[in-house]
Amino acid sequence: MAQDVSGHVPKPFWAGLPHTNIHLSTTPDVLHQLYQGVLKHLISWCQSVLTEAELDRRIRCLPRALGLRHFKNGISALSQVSGTERKNMGKILLACLVGSPMTESGITACRAILDFIYLAQYSTHDDETLKYMDDALNTWDANKGYFLRVGVRDHFNIPKLHSLRHYVASIRLLGTTNNFNTEMFERLHIDFAKKGWRASNKRDEFPQMTQWVVRKENVHSFERYTVARTPIPTTIIPQSAPTPRSGYIQDVSLPKNPTVPNKPLARIAKQHHVPNFAAHLLQYMNAVGRDTRGVNAMEYPSLPFNGLDVYYCFKFGREGLTDDSEVRDVVKCSPLDGGCFDTVVVLTDDGAESAGLDGRLFQRLLDSITNS
Numbered sequence: 521m522a523q524d525v526s527g528h529v530p531k532p533f534w535a536g537l538p539h540t541n542i543h544l545s546t547t548p549d550v551l552h553q554l555y556q557g558v559l560k561h562l563i564s565w566c567q568s569v570l571t572e573a574e575l576d577r578r579i580r581c582l583p584r585a586l587g588l589r590h591f592k593n594g595i596s597a598l599s600q601v602s603g604t605e606r607k608n609m610g611k612i613l614l615a616c617l618v619g620s621p622m623t624e625s626g627i628t629a630c631r632a633i634l635d636f637i638y639l640a641q642y643s644t645h646d647d648e649t650l651k652y653m654d655d656a657l658n659t660w661d662a663n664k665g666y667f668l669r670v671g672v673r674d675h676f677n678i679p680k681l682h683s684l685r686h687y688v689a690s691i692r693l694l695g696t697t698n699n700f701n702t703e704m705f706e707r708l709h710i711d712f713a714k715k716g717w718r719a720s721n722k723r724d725e726f727p728q729m730t731q732w733v734v735r736k737e738n739v740h741s742f743e744r745y746t747v748a749r750t751p752i753p754t755t756i757i758p759q760s761a762p763t764p765r766s767g768y769i770q771d772v773s774l775p776k777n778p779t780v781p782n783k784p785l786a787r788i789a790k791q792h793h794v795p796n797f798a799a800h801l802l803q804y805m806n807a808v809g810r811d812t813r814g815v816n817a818m819e820y821p822s823l824p825f826n827g828l829d830v831y832y833c834f835k836f837g838r839e840g841l842t843d844d845s846e847v848r849d850v851v852k853c854s855p856l857d858g859g860c861f862d863t864v865v866v867l868t869d870d871g872a873e874s875a876g877l878d879g880r881l882f883q884r885l886l887d888s889i890t891n892s
Contacts (some may be wrong), residue, residue: 547694548687551703554637555606557680562633563595563609568672569622572596578616584860586849588612603703610634626666632659640687640697650688657684711736771837773848778829785826792855798823832856 534542567575576594584590589608598605614634617627636656642649667673687697694700716729789797806819832854854860 544690544693546683547700548640548683548690548697550637550641550697550701551603551706553680553683554640555603555610556601558633558684559606559610559637560601561678561681562630563613565667565672566613566617566622566630567596569626569667569670570617570620574620575616578620579612582612582615584852586862603706610637623666625663626670629660629663629666632656632663636660636684636687643696643698645691645696650691653688773835774831775833779832779854780830782827783830785823785828788828788830 532542534540570578572594573596576591576596579591579594582588582590588611589605591608591612595601595609601609614627614631617630622630633656636653639649639653639656664676668675691697712733713729716732717725719732720728785798785801788794794800802820802823805823809819833850833852835848835850837848851862851864852860853862
């Protein structure tokens with residue numbers, strides 16, 4: 521074998537273990553088997569059929585969309601692809617194959633693999649969803665011959681590709697794939713390795729990293745101890761007190777630095793096509809002052825500044841449908857290169873529902889976001 525390493529095992533250690541099926545110890549792994557394995561192979565085959573330059577061109581032509589990463593330089597130049605990047609590639613792969621030299625059989629084969637990858641990540645399964653997984657594999661088997669006919673592959677004897685046939689049986693025996701997905705443990709590399717290395721002086725780093733992790737654990741343990749010993753205050757809420765609506769104040773965050781700092785108001789009005797911008801801004805500021813300080817609040821005779829920081833994007837937390845506070849949407853509004861103006865949905869009153877359209881206002885951002 522390669523590198524003079526013998527692959528012969530005369531007697532495996534598990535041969536005499538009673539009531540043991542060693543093959544069941546290899547559970548499905550969504551990250552390394554599906555995304556970094558099967559999808560990686562599929563993308564390379566598509567690059568061979570379309571050529572890397574053509575696939576990159578199609579990827580660059582895709583319009584920007586919420587929840588999708590825009591690979592402005594394509595994907596062929598990426599040397600070390602992370603799991604997150606591979607997921608983003610899978611989201612746009614099928615759209616890039618439509619209208620390409622790849623025939624319908626090849627596109628169907630790619631769709632079947634993508635269907636299987638997404639079906640395998642269901643948090644709950646029943647007989648019907650497991651049948652969907654089997655149907656996706658059967659569709660792949662019926663159309664995978666396309667890659668043999670065009671000369672991209674000579675065979676499909678790939679262990680990670682073969683492992684797909686064991687996913688349904690593993691889910692029936694051990695539960696859904698999120699029970700044994702290694703992706704959640706990959707996150708620990710950041711806490712235990714990357715952050716520790718950054719905290720070191722980059723010389724003889726292992727003892728420093730170990731000491732850093734031990735200190736972090738001690739701080740965390742002491743924090744849990746103090747929380748456990750601190751009595752929880754009990755407050756009585758009157759029955760008549762109204763309960764505030766959850767998420768009434770939207771969590772909005774701007775970039776650390778503005779795209780155009782202290783842009784003159786006259787240039788904003790001219791370049792962003794906002795006539796009488798200064799007059800409308802003055803009117804808005806005085807209206808806000810009356811709402812917050814009363815009708816007798818002093819009004820500004822003129823604006824107390826001559827420029828504004830201009831931002832081309834901002835982020836905000838999703839509201840209502842999910843409890844995941846880490847998921848944030850990005851709204852972009854830039855007049856450069858022909859303009860990029862996203863559409864937003866704004867809650868206009870307290871009666872607005874997260875899953876409905878009542879009490880909402882659809883607005884296309886026609887100007888950049890400004891901040892005084």
